[in-house]
Amino acid sequence: MLHDRVIIAGAGPVGSITALALSQQGIPVTQFDTERETPTAHRAATTHSSTLDLLDSIGMTPAVLAQGLKAQFFQYRYRETNEVFAEFDFARLAGETNHPYAVQLEQHKTVAIAQDMLRAFPDFVLHREHRVTAVDNSTDQVRVVTETPDGTQRDWTGRYVIGCDGGRSTVRKSQGIEFPGFTWEERFMIVATLFDFEKADNYRYRNYIADPEQWCSVFKIPGPDGAGMWRNLFPVTDDAPEEVVTSDDWIRARYDYCFPYARSTAIVHRNLYTVHQRVASSFRKGRVMLAGDSAHINNPLGGMGMNSGIADGLNLAEKIGKVWRGEADESIFDRYDRQRRPLAQKYVQAQSIQNKETLQAKDKSAAHARFEELRRTAEDPAKHKAFLMNSSLISMAREAAAIA
Numbered sequence: 001m002l003h004d005r006v007i008i009a010g011a012g013p014v015g016s017i018t019a020l021a022l023s024q025q026g027i028p029v030t031q032f033d034t035e036r037e038t039p040t041a042h043r044a045a046t047t048h049s050s051t052l053d054l055l056d057s058i059g060m061t062p063a064v065l066a067q068g069l070k071a072q073f074f075q076y077r078y079r080e081t082n083e084v085f086a087e088f089d090f091a092r093l094a095g096e097t098n099h100p101y102a103v104q105l106e107q108h109k110t111v112a113i114a115q116d117m118l119r120a121f122p123d124f125v126l127h128r129e130h131r132v133t134a135v136d137n138s139t140d141q142v143r144v145v146t147e148t149p150d151g152t153q154r155d156w157t158g159r160y161v162i163g164c165d166g167g168r169s170t171v172r173k174s175q176g177i178e179f180p181g182f183t184w185e186e187r188f189m190i191v192a193t194l195f196d197f198e199k200a201d202n203y204r205y206r207n208y209i210a211d212p213e214q215w216c217s218v219f220k221i222p223g224p225d226g227a228g229m230w231r232n233l234f235p236v237t238d239d240a241p242e243e244v245v246t247s248d249d250w251i252r253a254r255y256d257y258c259f260p261y262a263r264s265t266a267i268v269h270r271n272l273y274t275v276h277q278r279v280a281s282s283f284r285k286g287r288v289m290l291a292g293d294s295a296h297i298n299n300p301l302g303g304m305g306m307n308s309g310i311a312d313g314l315n316l317a318e319k320i321g322k323v324w325r326g327e328a329d330e331s332i333f334d335r336y337d338r339q340r341r342p343l344a345q346k347y348v349q350a351q352s353i354q355n356k357e358t359l360q361a362k363d364k365s366a367a368h369a370r371f372e373e374l375r376r377t378a379e380d381p382a383k384h385k386a387f388l389m390n391s392s393l394i395s396m397a398r399e400a401a402a403i404a
């Protein structure tokens with residue numbers, strides 16, 4: 001049966017926000033997700049100024065602000081001396097954005113806000129526990145096959161398919177789109193605790209701690225009850241098995257090294273990740289488009305994966321709207337690729353790699369040179385602002401808008 005609708009694989013932040021932007025333009029959307037519920041594993045929390053501006057255009061920002069924590073500052077420290085060698089203040093972005101701050105909100109809550117808003121649209125349907133297993137893009141419709149946990153397969157058709165199905169995207173693979181890049185040797189360990197780093201040592205809500213052996217980060221998030229919770233990220237440089245790395249002993253050894261005063265804190269969550277830097281060789285093939293992690297993945301330092309993915313989704317939703325209303329032809333989807341793919345390399349990949357290199361610099365003099373450079377950047381008003389324009393992805397958004 002022909003459905004003149006957009007099919008979205010994946011109901012993570014990018015799929016859900018894209019679905020909302022399409023629905024608000026009167027476009028019917030069918031969305032599939034493998035999972036019964038949105039996973040609550042600790043992943044994205046930082047929503048940048050550029051994203052808050054975008055989310056305002058679809059009415060989501062008030063709820064994000066109501067549930068999230070405003071993070072006006074972020075800090076870089078040197079572990080050995082605990083010196084704050086650079087601090088950045090998003091207030092310097094006043095006049096460039098309506099939201100001169102970042103907001104800390106767990107990504108599953110952002111998904112819930114979008115999905116709650118989607119309930120108002122009768123032409124939107126989300127099928128949970130439906131894994132997209134195949135996509136046929138060879139005719140003037142796209143055909144998608146889904147499978148439910150009992151093995152039932154079902155066919156669906158639509159005008160376009162958007163792959164928002166994460167880094168291992170079935171949609172991307174189904175189209176033979178390459179995903180070149182690399183995987184970092186070390187894994188990343190994320191730990192959540194109730195220890196109050198602000199009270200203990202004046203941490204901001206977003207902090208990076210540089211060290212040649214054991215860099216780490218400290219972030220505050222609202223937590224399940226909104227009362228506040230802290231996250232630490234540590235690199236795992238050995239190849240110890242997961243049960244060792246996720247043990248209390250291993251984690252407490254990291255606290256001993258980085259934050260000895262917090263070593264006896266209760267660990268409320270732990271998760272081990274393999275980290276990649278990859279960008280798909282194309283974000284579009286015929287009627288199939290990719291957005292979010294299915295199109296690009298990067299390390300979490302700088303908090304850019306979800307933010308750039310949301311910008312992909314909203315860019316694409318606007319273009320699909322134009323084609324749907326007859327205001328543009330489908331060649332506009334090539335512009336989506338031109339606007340988003342090269343800039344994912346230029347901004348998201350480059351900055352996330354550079355952030356990691358700054359934190360982990362091994363050679364002492366090279367490390368100090370990097371810290372000094374960052375200190376000078378923070379101290380110089382023009383450089384300070386330029387740094388924030390890049391790290392909040394405002395520059396990326398403006399450069400994308402200028403691409404024909």
Ligand SMILES: Cc1cc2nc3c(=O)[nH]c(=O)nc-3n(C[C@H](O)[C@H](O)[C@H](O)COP(=O)(O)OP(=O)(O)OC[C@H]3O[C@@H](n4cnc5c(N)ncnc54)[C@H](O)[C@@H]3O)c2cc1C
Pocket residue numbers: 009010011012013014015032033034035042043044045046047107130131132133164165166167169170171190273291292293294300302303304305306307308309
């Ligand atoms: C520790 C950590 C911290 C991070 N912090 C930040 C941050 O602060 N800021 C930031 O911007 N980014 C951050 N990121 C990155 C961010 O989590 C991702 O970029 C974001 O989740 C991408 O969203 P997405 O919707 O594209 O993909 P996902 O969130 O991966 O969602 C994909 C969805 O597709 C579903 N799915 C998968 N396969 C199928 C299929 N075959 N059929 C149907 N459904 C399918 C999945 O169940 C899932 O719901 C962080 C990541 C990590 C690991």
